[in-house]
Amino acid sequence: xxxxxxxxxxxxxxxxxxPELLDAVPCDEYFGPPSLGIASIxxxxxxxxxxxxxxxxxxxxxxxxxxxxVAISCFTPSATRARRSSSASxxxxxFCSETCLPASRAAVACCx
Numbered sequence: 125x126x127x128x129x130x131x132x133x134x135x136x137x138x139x140x141x142x143p144e145l146l147d148a149v150p151c152d153e154y155f156g157p158p159s160l161g162i163a164s165i166x167x168x169x170x171x172x173x174x175x176x177x178x179x180x181x182x183x184x185x186x187x188x189x190x191x192x193x194v195a196i197s198c199f200t201p202s203a204t205r206a207r208r209s210s211s212a213s214x215x216x217x218x219f220c221s222e223t224c225l226p227a228s229r230a231a232v233a234c235c236x
Contacts, residue, residue, distance in 0.1 A: 126173045126192040130162045133198040134180035161197050161218060
């Protein structure tokens, strides 16, 4: 059975990168669930694939685990997480400028 890992990419909020803003912009105001993109693709994943899900904001992704494919859902602030390659094929998708500029990710992943 082939192994697939869906990843919701974590990102650093602006105030986390600029501590001087923390009093004005708290970083815990909204955590929110991952987008429905991963759930939609998981629903139509062929039965020949086993899959799991990792939320990069809450746990280690495990890029070095034995996997056949890593599917990363991201948007512009989290797109840099796609640069972490693994021994598996990596696919990146979501609302981010990198999906419009696939050459910027070609070295590490296939953007869709």
